[in-house]
Amino acid sequence: MGREFWRTIRMAIQQDNWTARLVVVFCGAGAAALAVYVITTAR
Incomplete structure (x- = not known):
């Protein structure tokens, strides 16, 4: 799953930089x- x-x-990222950046930021x-x-x- 991780590799996929x-x-x-x-x-x-190759297709659309902005979409990839948004996904990374949200994650x-x-x-x-x-x-x-x-x-x-926890406290």
Whole structure:
């Protein structure tokens, strides 16, 4: 699954840079939000 995910991202980057960047930004923001949520609820 991981390889397919990165392969799809690479194809998206080659076809449309903005779409790929948005996807990466959303994934990063989601991961950060999840980390903050876990840290705050752990306390």
